[in-house]
Amino acid sequence: AQSVAQPEDQVNVAEGNPLTVKCTYSVSGNPYLFWYVQYPNRGLQFLLKYITGDNLVKGSYGFEAEFNKSQTSFHLKKPSALVSDSALYFCAVRDRDFGNEKLTFGTGTRLTIIP
Amino acid sequence: GAGVSQTPSNKVTEKGKYVELRCDPISGHTALYWYRQSLGQGPEFLIYFQGTGAADDSGLPNDRFFAVRPEGSVSTLKIQRTERGDSAVYLCASSSLGGAPDEQFFGPGTRLTVL
Numbered sequence: 001a002q003s004v005a006q007p008e009d010q011v012n013v014a015e016g017n018p019l020t021v022k023c024t025y026s027v028s029g030n031p032y033l034f035w036y037v038q039y040p041n042r043g044l045q046f047l048l049k050y051i052t053g054d055n056l057v058k059g060s061y062g063f064e065a066e067f068n069k070s071q072t073s074f075h076l077k078k079p080s081a082l083v084s085d086s087a088l089y090f091c092a093v094r095d096r097d098f099g100n101e102k103l104t105f106g107t108g109t110r111l112t113i114i115p
Numbered sequence: 116g117a118g119v120s121q122t123p124s125n126k127v128t129e130k131g132k133y134v135e136l137r138c139d140p141i142s143g144h145t146a147l148y149w150y151r152q153s154l155g156q157g158p159e160f161l162i163y164f165q166g167t168g169a170a171d172d173s174g175l176p177n178d179r180f181f182a183v184r185p186e187g188s189v190s191t192l193k194i195q196r197t198e199r200g201d202s203a204v205y206l207c208a209s210s211s212l213g214g215a216p217d218e219q220f221f222g223p224g225t226r227l228t229v230l
Contacts, residue, residue, distance in 0.1 A: 044158070101148070102174065108156075
């Protein structure tokens with residue numbers, strides 16, 4: 001079984017401040033982890049993924065995420081928030097079992113950047 | 116290049132009717148996925164195709180839901196005897212499955228409303 005928890009429904013950050021959107025996961029084995037962003041009236045857009053290797057993953061629009069196996073977390077971060085970062089963010093996990101292709105998503109975190 | 120497209124963008128139907136939702140994946144992508152996103156939730160996996168065959172249909176909620184991909188490209192999700200609880204945004208995604216676990220690219224979705 002695989003699951004994801006995003007403990008915060010809403011995160012507010014002042015423009016220019018660092019931001020963190022939290023994600024924890026549960027899988028039987030080792031995970032593949034993803035972050036997606038959803039803007040109003042638009043589809044989900046891929047931000048970044050963790051497959052293997054370096055625990056710090058860099059992605060689109062200046063976002064990065066840190067894989068922490070001991071804490072089973074994959075928090076999304078950005079050093080300096082922009083108003084245009086305001087959107088709905090989803091963390092997703094996939095168990096590495098062969099043939100398992102389905103993503104399990106969290107319930108999403110709405111990020112609001114305050115000018 | 117062109118992304119994943121879905122038609123129609125909106126579909127309103129009456130309880131008990133039959134509906135078809137279409138997905139056109141990114142050209143060359145062999146894997147195709149259907150997800151359902153209810154209000155305030157993350158996407159939930161429905162079914163995954165590798166080529167023409169359904170490799171995993173464990174997410175289909177019941178036998179009213181069926182999906183096909185006869186030529187390994189376009190896919191149609193079919194819902195019989197629609198119920199009000201079927202109202203949601205239906206998302207389609209595709210990926211190339213080129214060895215490494217590729218990210219899934221999502222379409223804009225079809226918003227289904229069952230009256």
